Amino acid sequence: MTRAAIVTGAARGLGHGVAVRLAADGWAVALVDQSEDVVSSAAALADGAHVARGYVLDVSDPDACIATVATIVDDLGPISGLVNNAGIGGPSTLVHLTDPAEFKRVIDVNLLGPFHMARAVVPQMQSAGHGGSIVNITSILGQQGEAGTGPYSASKGGLGLLGQTMAMELARDSIRVNSIAPGNMLTVMHEEHVQWLADTKNISYDKALDEVRESIPLGRHGTAEDIANTVAWLLSADSSYVTGQTIGVNGGVIRT
Ligand SMILES: NC(=O)c1ccc[n+]([C@@H]2O[C@H](COP(=O)([O-])OP(=O)(O)OC[C@H]3O[C@@H](n4cnc5c(N)ncnc54)[C@H](O)[C@@H]3O)[C@@H](O)[C@H]2O)c1
Numbered sequence: 001m002t003r004a005a006i007v008t009g010a011a012r013g014l015g016h017g018v019a020v021r022l023a024a025d026g027w028a029v030a031l032v033d034q035s036e037d038v039v040s041s042a043a044a045l046a047d048g049a050h051v052a053r054g055y056v057l058d059v060s061d062p063d064a065c066i067a068t069v070a071t072i073v074d075d076l077g078p079i080s081g082l083v084n085n086a087g088i089g090g091p092s093t094l095v096h097l098t099d100p101a102e103f104k105r106v107i108d109v110n111l112l113g114p115f116h117m118a119r120a121v122v123p124q125m126q127s128a129g130h131g132g133s134i135v136n137i138t139s140i141l142g143q144q145g146e147a148g149t150g151p152y153s154a155s156k157g158g159l160g161l162l163g164q165t166m167a168m169e170l171a172r173d174s175i176r177v178n179s180i181a182p183g184n185m186l187t188v189m190h191e192e193h194v195q196w197l198a199d200t201k202n203i204s205y206d207k208a209l210d211e212v213r214e215s216i217p218l219g220r221h222g223t224a225e226d227i228a229n230t231v232a233w234l235l236s237a238d239s240s241y242v243t244g245q246t247i248g249v250n251g252g253v254i255r256t
Helices: 013-024 037-045 062-076 100-110 112-128 150-173 188-201 205-214 224-234
Strands: 004-008 028-033 051-056 079-084 132-137 175-182 246-249
Touching (some): 013 051, 028 062, 051 062, 062 079
Parallel strands (some): 004 079, 028 051
16 A cells, blocks of 8 residues: 655755655655745656655645645545755844744744644544654754754744644554654755855855854765655654654764
8 A cells, every 4th residue: 555645845955855755755745835836846756656746835824734634635635754854044133132923923934834734634644544654854953952943943843842742642542653853954044144144244155054054073964865764764664663753864963
């Protein structure tokens, strides 16, 4: 039986790399994103050997999450994998100077988005009775705060603990919940962060990028494939005794 998985934030970046890998591993993949580009991203992935469909959804909308997951189940069958990857960076202002509406948007997407998706997917996993695996993409900035990352760090730290809680609540249903905490991965989101570093330090973009790379013990930025490899493992039976964990995929930047 083909297994079906949902990957949010899959139009580009880490989520797209995860969707490509899961499709190659034989999953029927629902690529979900607020960007309409997700439809063409999925179409480019789908061929005779790979099942992939795109769905436009803002994960901060609880009712839309319920409706979209119901459509995905109709299209692809019961969901046994959920990768909550959609996320935004948010403001880089100091916490006490941050606009409450901007802070709230980060929480709505990065923390409540995975919650809304879990509300939509978990009852369906329970009634299908085959267990499942949920992977939340957090961040090194959810493990250690840095100046100028308040809303983002709070959202990702919260998501890590939300996942641990759900792991305990769902273990007896054989639904595993784990987090992957990426480090510095070369995507549009990281490029925007590096530009902010360059502006703050009054140095060039290339110099700021070099400084980040030199701070990584393994000496290189991470890639979507690095995250996809770990997601593929967490969605496979090879990780069947792993739940409630946060796995750092960060080149050694943070040791836990
Ligand atoms: N790039 C990094 O260095 C890095 C480091 C740590 C954690 N992360 C996390 O990894 C995940 C993926 O990041 P990325 O670097 O690929 O980012 P990205 O900005 O390149 O891609 C994010 C995707 O999520 C989608 N998205 C944003 N808000 C959404 C919403 N409300 N509903 C549905 N889709 C939405 C975007 O349209 C985009 O396609 C994010 O959760 C991010 O916080 C990234």
